[in-house]
Amino acid sequence: MLVLWWKLSSDMAFAGMEAQRVIGLRMMKLVQGGPGAPREVQRMVAEKISASAETVALASGRSPAAVVRRTRTIIRANKMRLSKSR
Numbered sequence: 001m002l003v004l005w006w007k008l009s010s011d012m013a014f015a016g017m018e019a020q021r022v023i024g025l026r027m028m029k030l031v032q033g034g035p036g037a038p039r040e041v042q043r044m045v046a047e048k049i050s051a052s053a054e055t056v057a058l059a060s061g062r063s064p065a066a067v068v069r070r071t072r073t074i075i076r077a078n079k080m081r082l083s084k085s086r
Contacts, residue, residue, distance in 0.1 A: 008064060011068045011072060012068055014072065022078045026078075029082060051071070054070070
């Protein structure tokens with residue numbers, strides 16, 4: 001049980017650090033402007049709406065570990081995509 005708790009805690013901490021990197025990359029994209037900036041804002045808002053659905057998934061019995069895994073997958077994809085566009 002302790003191992004599972006530690007793994008979840010570590011995954012959540014790494015998700016927070018990875019998310020900070022994505023926030024920085026997104027801010028740079030928005031500051032640069034151009035046609036990619038409005039698209040990035042739309043993508044960001046859509047992601048926030050879909051992330052709120054994860055709360056419903058948790059309330060419906062989905063495991064916190066599964067939600068964190070899914071979130072980290074999305075964060076990593078964003079980081080790769082935004083890193084390429086620099």
